[in-house]
Amino acid sequence: MSDKRLTFKKRLHILKHRYRDKKMAPAFNAFHTFLFSPDETTHNGSHVRAVDDLKRTMNTVIMALVPVLIFSMFNAGYQHYSAINGFPQEFSVTEHFLTWDNFWIGVVKVLPLLVISYGVGLLVEFIFAVIKGHEVEEGYLVTGMLVPLIVPIDTPLWMLAVAVVFGVVIGKEVFGGTGMNILNPALTIRAFLFFAYPTWMSGDKVWVHGARERADQIAEGATNVDAISGETVLGFLAQNKGAEMSYSTWDAFWGFIPGSVGETPTFLILLGGLFLIFSKIASWRIMLSAVLGSLFMGLIFNQVVEMGWITETSKFYGLMSYEFWKHLLVGGLAFGIVYMATDPVTGAQTNRGKWIYGFLIGFMSVMIRVFNPAYPEGVFLAILLMNVFAPTIDHYVVRGNIKRRMKRLKNAVVLPKDSDQEAKELKAETV
């Protein structure tokens, strides 16, 4: 066994050296360093070895996503069968949720999304690496995992492939690849899908596997099937029907509700978020401020209802009267805050900037949700918008720091008025 592996490693090693100066070198390098530790050492100069290189960072995020992925595979089946047979009266996790039938639906519907996402995305990365002659970048490892988790379960694979090509090329590669992108590539992909194929991305027929297929069959005149619908909590509230919702708050917390593939299990997302905070991969400032922002906006809306400015006849009543903290449990808000808003490339970099950036993400997510029922999922729009503003926020935070320090410095020392050169040097130092 170990012999075989050694030969494979050796073979790869030989290939890598044979192709060292050829066009395909990045491809072999990428495979080599992905599977094995590099066989080269730095020969000169002092260098710092840090354990958290880009690959380690990416892998940590993927680890935080794996529980969500596994849950979502079970949930895919659970939602499918519950929509057909009715929700179980006395729900037990082992009997109704962790079953092979449920998991099989997940294998059939969720895994292909994952495979397509990684396959197409990495292919684009490889092509760009070979053309531009640089190493294959690890940036897609997380994006590829996020993408299947934020799309509806029945998204056709070719649509996903088209969107991934668009997202990676236009969202990332044109800006210069990993680390240079302005927008989060996973959300670019989601946004492209949303605007390109809205009928597959919103409504009440896309969130549960089979719902759309059945609707089509019934439209064609089939009488032997019942329509199944899987409305998301937000979709239900946006319609303002006033009736009691069939999902409890605990359902929403554990994640037994319909929604995009992996956005529902708030509990597991919370665990993933804590894991990312303790491994110091993601910023707790962004997460906390985003939560505060959404709670703040939710409180404002609750207050508006309380004051009687919005009555039950208003189309905003359903979402506005939704208790403020429950916004965190439904839709993609928790998922977006933990895994998307904290993207170190597209988020704000300065500490004070992170507070502002996160707060506005939470604030706007809830605002878009409530005010635009056509986009009940405002989270991705809010994060993309703040991605665009993040550099501006940082700019002003840094400028503010410089100003404050200059002021402090001016009070501390008297600048010689006749020597501009000295003042300039002093300024350069403080910057």
Add this chain to the structure above:
Amino acid sequence: MALLSKKDTNLILDPLADNNPITIQVLGICSALAITAELKASVVMALAVIFVLGLGNVVISLMRNIIPSKIRIIVQLIVVATLVIIVDQVLKAFAYELSKTLAVFVGLIITNCIIMGRFEAFALGNGPWRSFLDGIGNALGYGVILVIVGFFRELLGSGTLFGYPVFGDPIAKTGLYSTGYENNGFMIIPPAALIVVGIIIWVQRSRNPDLVEEN
């Protein structure tokens, strides 16, 4: 003897490629975003601009020595407004539906930076014949991009070209649609035009690195 000297030929050919008003000078973007959802509208818009810019350049060039430079902008505006109104009236008379699609954007040809730009930069300093060629060349360069963008947006967004269904019927699910293909709604909305123009700029600059700006 050739009809056009080498210098004159360049007046027409340069704006088509290496000095394109849209992809190199990045002018006239607004209308490129607004009206390129259909190929037909793109073509009509291109023709309208060719007419206005070609004729306008000649008129300005003929008057260039009698226009007081202090009020030249107003004179240019009057010339271009006159020509645009002619275009608008012709469209309303002979292609009413189309004029409704183009709506305000025919009127907005007046503010198209390409037109005022060519008046200022070329027609005020050159003779009528060369100004005419310059106007035609720049308008063609603008039109070519419009048609390319319109082609992709209509084909991918609506599955039609000049309104003629290319992929089959999306509602009855015939042709390509029977395989599950769907029109891309993103191509209908204006941001898509920005991205298509961006891709054209990308392709053009990677084919000709001289066009890439410093830093």
